[in-house]
Amino acid sequence: MAQQCFYREVLGDGIPPKVAEVIYNSFGGTFKGLHFNNLIIGLVLLTRGRDGEKAKYLFSLFASESGGYAARDDMEAVLRAVDGEVPPSLRKCFSEGEKVNYERFKNWLLQNTEAFTFSRWLLSGGVCVTLTDDSDTPTFYQTLAGVTHLEESDIIDLEKRYWMLKAQSRTGRFDLETFVPLVSPPIHASLSEGM
Incomplete structure (x- = not known):
């Protein structure tokens, strides 16, 4: 150096x-x-x-x-x-x-x-040199993994699936029409809107 x-x-x-x-x-x-x-x-x-x-x-x-x-x-x-x-x-x-x-x-x-x-x-405490980098903040996926207890790879896969479903939707959005067939059955269709 x-x-x-x-x-x-x-x-x-x-x-x-x-x-x-x-x-x-x-x-x-x-x-x-x-x-x-x-x-x-x-x-x-x-x-x-x-x-x-x-x-x-x-x-x-x-x-x-x-x-x-x-x-x-x-x-x-x-x-x-x-x-x-x-x-x-x-x-x-x-x-x-x-x-x-x-x-x-x-x-x-x-x-x-x-x-x-x-x-x-x-x-006298003036040393500002550290062995760690405080800028090492967690990524978005690491944060979600910590909150959801899923693996980062699972979250990435879910995000890919979301974008694929959104692209296949008639409206171009991830809306109720796209969501209901994914969860019903087993969840009754009347509960899908609340979810």
């Missing part, structure tokens, strides 16, 4: 552009595109991930190559690039030194979910 397609079709308009770029790159996206497996894993994280998993993902954006720690300078550089500023609360995260491990980062982050754009979006 191409980068612009990912922004438009997966993330939508509600996400800040810099955050979209970070997500695309962190999911393994390159100028060649994004691999399907990485897309699926990333979407599951964004939509179904627990706060701890999302915190681990955020930590990975700032962490060193080994993944064991995040350096203050690296984290500040990323935050300046994405947000244009470094949140004052970041001092608490690095109160014991210039490097922080995942546990310390997670504890700080979960107490400061509003610290930067990405944490606000990911941890």
